[in-house]
Amino acid sequence: MVDISMRLKFSRYRVDREPHIRVNYANCRTCKQRACLTACPAQCYLPRQEDGVVFNYEACLECGTCYIVCDRGALAWEYPKGGYGVSFRFA
Amino acid sequence: MNKSFDVIVVGAGPAGTTAALVLARKGLKVLLLERGEYPGSKNMFGGALFGGVLSQLVPEYWQEAPVERYIHRKMITLLAGESAVSLDFESANFKQPPYNGFVIQRPRFDRWYAQEAVKAGAVLLAQSTVEDIIREGSQIVGVRVRGRRGELRANVVIAADGVLSLLARKAGLRGDFRPDQFSLGVKETIQLPPGAVEERFRLTGDEGLSNEFLGRMGDGLHGGAFLYTNRSSLALGVVVHAHSLKDKKAAIYDALEKFKRHPVIAPLLEGGRFLEYSAHLIPEAGVAMTPKLYTGGMLVAGDAAGMVLMGGVFLEGVNFAMAAGWTAAETAANACEKGRFDAQTLAQYRERLEGSFVLRDLNRYKHVLPVVLNKRLYEVYPSLVCRTLEKWFAVDGQGHPKLASIVKGLLNEEIGFWQMARDGYQLGRGLVW
Structure with a gap:
């Protein structure tokens, strides 16, 4: 598996103190599919050893893939506050 | 700042900026809201702008706009494990003004384009994320921006807030976002050594290439790949169906890595320096995902309305977004003239789009899905x-x-x-x- 964090070091972020996506982990614990783990292009979702996931919002590219593949309704998904989050330069 | 406008446009991408530009030129009071640090900073696409609509609004736009190369050569490649078959189309006609299309980078291009709207008199407010719409009865009368800007009011709100249009969702114009309606695209921009772009793709001067690839992407992901020539760098990436990401448990960055290592692609990237990795969703279900396009006080345009033609041989969104933004502006201006902003008055937006290439092409190619x-x-x-x-x-x-x-x-x-x-x-x- 490619370690995407090395690539994201080149991206420009302004990280908010508050996460723009909130995960209701109670819903993830019983999720067998955990599609977010591989679907997120920025590897923001990591598996917990037993079950469930851990989410880190800092490297989020704001694409929304996690939101549309999650069928547990575990995500309260919003865009970051104005001016926060990723700023593309060559996209 | 005065908090009341004729029209508020949410999202300074191709649809929103076009709407703001047209409205401002008509002398209407228009506010253009953008959540990014600057217009374009949240935007990403493969690389090709088809300027059919833009050149009507900004004649000879390529003289001013930050464009990379004009596209005179279009390749479609079928990819297998070790080999590839290409259709390589090239035309001298595409080398002449008004040119068929250009490779562009959205952070630079969208920023330039938003300034055209500002020059025409639109008020641009970046770093402003809309969190909700404001309703009065059945009518939408404004938006609420997160932070100190608070409530902003207008007779018409144009939702051009992009592929994951939370505004259209909140207005009840579309249902849930489903994985069978979207593809995910990731892209890398790679700087090549001086002269390498021209040499490796046999280009002279400002000539450019767009190349789309079809084949098995990574471990069973369904989709394709693309490669576009910037001035001195390459934009390349992979696009896969969101539902296959969900079903196959394979990662898109692994598919991108595999594409980059393909024996036909790898030599093209040699000596390249990595610049940026980006990701974005693409609405791809065409008319099967078109939301309700209007309601009292609101119109939806561009990616927010799923206006992308993705037919394997065509990959077009910006041109559709601009046409829809223009039509939304005409509809809003007409409503301002009449002083009526109800759903019945705004219904002409859909009729106008049905008469233009926007809904005509999306309908014409609906069996591509x-x-x-x-x-x-x-x-x-x-x-x-x-x-x-x-x-x-x-x-x-x-x-x-x-x-x-x-x-x-x-x-x-x-x-x-x-x-x-x-x-x-x-x-x-x-x-x-």
């Missing part, structure tokens, strides 16, 4: 074509069998003749007749 969702398009046919030609062209001392016998041999291994005939009909219905 089953083709695009057909897994054999990725898993079987590209490698079938490549293997057929490899066997046919190979000089191995056994002589050349005739084509039909090679195809017949391979068909038995993978799929039957009738399956191929049915898929051929599906493709024909989608794209040809």
Whole structure:
């Protein structure tokens, strides 16, 4: 598996103190599919050893893939506050 | 700042900025809201801008706009494990003004374009994320921005807030976002050594190439890849169906890595320096995902309304977004003239779009969707074509069998003749007749 964090070091972020996506982990614990783990292009979702996931919002590219593949309704998904989050330069 | 406008446009991408530009030129009081640090900073696409609509609004835009290269050469490539078959189209006509299309980078281009709207008199407010709409009865009368800007009011709100249009969702104009309606695209921009772009893609001057690829992407993901030539760098990436990401448990960055290592691609990237990795969703279900396009006080345009033509051979969104933004502006201006902003008055937005190429093309190519969702398009046919030609062209001392016998041999291994005939009909219905 490619370690995407090395690539994201080149991206420009302004990280908010508050996460723009909130995960209701109670819903993830019983999720067998955990599609977010591989679907997120920025590897923001990591598996917990037993079950469930851990989410880190800092490297989020704001694409929304996690939101549309999650069928547990575990995500309260919003865009970051104005001016926060990723700023593309060559996209 | 005065908090009341004729029109508020949410999102300074191609749809929103076009709407703001047209409205400002008509002398209307228009506010353009953008959540990014600056317009374009949240935007990403493969790389091709088709300027049919833009050149009507900003004649000879390529003189001013930050464009990379004009596209005079279009390649479509079928990719198998070790080989590739390409259709390589090139036209001298595409080298002449007004040019068919340009490779651009959205952070630079969208920023320039938003300034055109500002020059025309639109008020641009970046770093402003809209969190909700404001309703009065059945009418939408404004938006609420997160932070100190608070409530902003207008007679018409144009939702051009992009592929994951939370505004259209909140207004009840569309249902839940489903994985079968979207593709995910990731892209890397790679700086090449001086002169390498021209040399490796045999380009002179400002000539440019767009190349789309079809084949098995990574571990069973369905989709394609793309490669566009910037001035001195390359934009390349992979696009896969969101539902296959969900089903296959394979990662898109692994698919991108595999694409970059393909023996046909790897030499093109040699000596390259990585600049940026980006990701974005693409609405790809066409008319099957078109939301309700208007309600009292609101219109939806661009990606927010799923206005992307993704037919395998076409990949067009910006041109559609600009046309829809323009039409939304005309509709809003007309409503301002009448002083009526109810759903009935704004219904002409849909009628106008039906009369233009926007909904006409999306309707015309609506049967492409089953083709695009057909897994054999990725898993079987590209490698079938490549293997057929490899066997046919190979000089191995056994002589050349005739084509039909090679195809017949391979068909038995993978799929039957009738399956191929049915898929051929599906493709024909989608794209040809």
